Amino acid sequence: MTWYIIRRVLQLIPVFIGATLLVYFLVFSLPGDPTAAICGERGCTPGVEAALREQYNLDQPFWVQYFLFLKGVLTFDLGVNFAGREISTIIAEVFPTTARLAIMALVFEAVFGILFGLIAGLRKGKIFDSTVLVVSLVVIAVPIFVLGFLMQFLVGVKLGWASPTVSGAAPFSELILPAVVLGLVSFAYVLRLTRTSIIENVNADYVRTATAKGLSRRRVVTVHILRNSMIPVITFLGADLGTLMGGAIVTEGIFNVNGVGNTLYRAVLNGEAPVVVAIVTVLILIFVIANLVVDLLYAWLDPRIRYA
Amino acid sequence: MPEMENTPKRGVPSKRPAYPTEHFVADAEETPVAATDSATTDDAPRSQWSEAWRNLRRQPLFILSGILILAVIFVALFPGIFTNEPPNENCLLINSGAGPAPGHPLGFTQQGCDVLSRVVYGTQSSLMVGMFATLGVLLIGGTIGAIAGFYGGWIDAILARLGDIFFALPLILGAIVVVQLPFFRENRSVWTLVVILVTFGWPQIARITRASVISVRNADFVTAARSLGVSRFSALLKHVIPNALAPVIVITTISLGTFIVAESTLSFLGIGLPPDVMSWGNDIFSAEPTVRTNPMPLFWPALALSLTVLSFIMLGDALRDALDPKARKR
Numbered sequence: 001m002t003w004y005i006i007r008r009v010l011q012l013i014p015v016f017i018g019a020t021l022l023v024y025f026l027v028f029s030l031p032g033d034p035t036a037a038i039c040g041e042r043g044c045t046p047g048v049e050a051a052l053r054e055q056y057n058l059d060q061p062f063w064v065q066y067f068l069f070l071k072g073v074l075t076f077d078l079g080v081n082f083a084g085r086e087i088s089t090i091i092a093e094v095f096p097t098t099a100r101l102a103i104m105a106l107v108f109e110a111v112f113g114i115l116f117g118l119i120a121g122l123r124k125g126k127i128f129d130s131t132v133l134v135v136s137l138v139v140i141a142v143p144i145f146v147l148g149f150l151m152q153f154l155v156g157v158k159l160g161w162a163s164p165t166v167s168g169a170a171p172f173s174e175l176i177l178p179a180v181v182l183g184l185v186s187f188a189y190v191l192r193l194t195r196t197s198i199i200e201n202v203n204a205d206y207v208r209t210a211t212a213k214g215l216s217r218r219r220v221v222t223v224h225i226l227r228n229s230m231i232p233v234i235t236f237l238g239a240d241l242g243t244l245m246g247g248a249i250v251t252e253g254i255f256n257v258n259g260v261g262n263t264l265y266r267a268v269l270n271g272e273a274p275v276v277v278a279i280v281t282v283l284i285l286i287f288v289i290a291n292l293v294v295d296l297l298y299a300w301l302d303p304r305i306r307y308a
Numbered sequence: 309m310p311e312m313e314n315t316p317k318r319g320v321p322s323k324r325p326a327y328p329t330e331h332f333v334a335d336a337e338e339t340p341v342a343a344t345d346s347a348t349t350d351d352a353p354r355s356q357w358s359e360a361w362r363n364l365r366r367q368p369l370f371i372l373s374g375i376l377i378l379a380v381i382f383v384a385l386f387p388g389i390f391t392n393e394p395p396n397e398n399c400l401l402i403n404s405g406a407g408p409a410p411g412h413p414l415g416f417t418q419q420g421c422d423v424l425s426r427v428v429y430g431t432q433s434s435l436m437v438g439m440f441a442t443l444g445v446l447l448i449g450g451t452i453g454a455i456a457g458f459y460g461g462w463i464d465a466i467l468a469r470l471g472d473i474f475f476a477l478p479l480i481l482g483a484i485v486v487v488q489l490p491f492f493r494e495n496r497s498v499w500t501l502v503v504i505l506v507t508f509g510w511p512q513i514a515r516i517t518r519a520s521v522i523s524v525r526n527a528d529f530v531t532a533a534r535s536l537g538v539s540r541f542s543a544l545l546k547h548v549i550p551n552a553l554a555p556v557i558v559i560t561t562i563s564l565g566t567f568i569v570a571e572s573t574l575s576f577l578g579i580g581l582p583p584d585v586m587s588w589g590n591d592i593f594s595a596e597p598t599v600r601t602n603p604m605p606l607f608w609p610a611l612a613l614s615l616t617v618l619s620f621i622m623l624g625d626a627l628r629d630a631l632d633p634k635a636r637k638r
Contacts (some may be wrong), residue, residue: 018473026486137625141618143569145576145592146610149599157600246481250573268488268579280485284476 098259105183117194238294242287449510453517482508
């Protein structure tokens with residue numbers, strides 16, 4: 001197991017470097033000046049332009065630029081945005097809100113997805129199963145911003161059960177509605193995945209053995225069927241944490257959450273390339289680490305994998 | 309009905325008995341002709357595709373989604389049939405946000421344009437982005453996945469790492485990064501959007517294709533073809549790929565819906581298609597500021613979008629059921 005962990009961690013490094021290199025290359029090497037947005041319509045004077053190019057290392061060869069950037073990432077020094085604020089300070093400010101939002105969404109989709117999927121899978125073909133399947137299809141098909149507006153309008157404005165927008169402090173109670181919207185699509189996927197997995201396992205030999213041994217139905221379902229069905233679901237959930245953090249852009253926009261997604265979106269609209277690259281790098285890091293944790297969890301749940 | 313409980317729940321007998329070829333000897337006069345033939349004709353093996361087609365035709369999900377998709381394609385090709393109103397002319401601010409009127413069954417947008425006409429004419433670009441992105445992803449991802457899976461070794465290792473790198477950037481996130489670049493800002497069109505979506509969308513198809521090719525490449529019929537002197541490359545083309553296609557087709561169908569959603573999400577953020585291109589995403593974006601007072605201009609394009617995406621997802625589901633022999637047995 002130790003060797004497996006070491007191997008997986010080492011495999012993570014080239015992926016991280018490759019992905020950041022890709023983003024860095026796209027942003028700073030394609031035609032067009034990434035710092036042009038600072039000076040607006042009128043453009044910079046040559047002196048200012050040269051100073052800016054020096055500040056963002058654009059006067060260096062590409063590889064030097066990238067290594068300086070990588071060094072900055074490793075020392076938590078991500079440079080400054082166009083207004084002169086430290087990017088790492090900005091990220092540290094908004095990160096906790098998005099993390100809370102994503103984790104709440106993850107808990108929502110995991111608890112309800114697995115619960116509904118389990119019931120549907122155990123009652124395959126019954127009315128609950130069919131209803132849940134149709135509803136999950138609709139949830140997957142309707143884009144998240146439509147779902148967001150719908151929920152905001154119905155639950156937030158018409159019924160008044162929850163606050164339609166989130167204040168700066170982003171307390172737990174105000175984040176419930178955005179978290180549900182954010183987790184809704186993945187909830188449908190978790191549900192369907194659990195259901196399929198349960199159906200595959202219900203007729204397995206070890207389930208029959210467990211029943212034949214005289215174990216209670218509850219024990220067979222929770223310990224034997226559910227645990228063995230969780231492997232694909234856990235893979236999905238782990239990979240989803242990264243997607244949720246990045247995918248929060250739309251949800252945060254609708255509910256006015258001051259999080260990573262909103263900051264990224266503002267940076268995109270303002271053409272602040274250094275901020276975009278910094279935030280995306282943090283998101284890539286989270287995504288890659290979440291996948292690593294999933295792989296390790298996977299190997300722990302199913303020992304066959306680490307010997308493959 | 310208590311009698312029903314005696315019937316077996318699983319393995320419900322179909323019209324044909326499970327073991328049709330019983331070997332028995334009986335007097336010639338008593339033997340029905342069919343029983344003397346040890347091989348009955350209706351047991352001739354069907355190809356995977358004709359079997360799938362037979363299954364599909366009986367599925368209401370397939371028929372429903374098929375009709376919906378054909379209808380959407382028809383609307384995209386001939387928008388003029390469905391509305392008399394040109395989408396961007398006759399926009400009068402006096403009609404701004406007004407409800408349904410004679411000749412305008414869905415009301416007006418904030419700019420006073422006819423909603424129905426905009427939804428009808430928006431079909432084309434939304435569908436085009438979805439179709440061309442899917443086509444591109446299938447070509448690039450399919451080729452890379454097939455090569456990686458079939459040849460294995462260091463080729464596989466390099467291509468798989470390359471896929472991992474792109475995979476670390478989720479589709480929307482990657483698209484947002486690229487769309488904001490000055491280069492793409494100045495050249496926004498359906499085609500640049502397709503290029504961006506393909507760039508970040510191919511690893512998924514590559515992964516599926518690779519796994520599917522690996523599961524087929526060592527099958528007996530491939531070995532047989534190779535030992536008959538078929539070259540590696542044409543064995544890949546003629547024997548491996550046709551047999552590894554089923555899961556790829558399923559994911560491709562579903563991803564068509566995903567790309568349509570991605571287009572509308574980017575347009576909704578204001579960084580997708582340029583504003584002068586009519587698309588559902590752009591219409592949703594422009595109806596967004598007034599959604600609380602006048603939700604209908606947002607509702608109709610959203611409905612069209614959701615129905616289209618839903619029908620592609622349903623089609624993918626139906627195809628999965630028909631093509632996956634594991635699912636069929638249950």
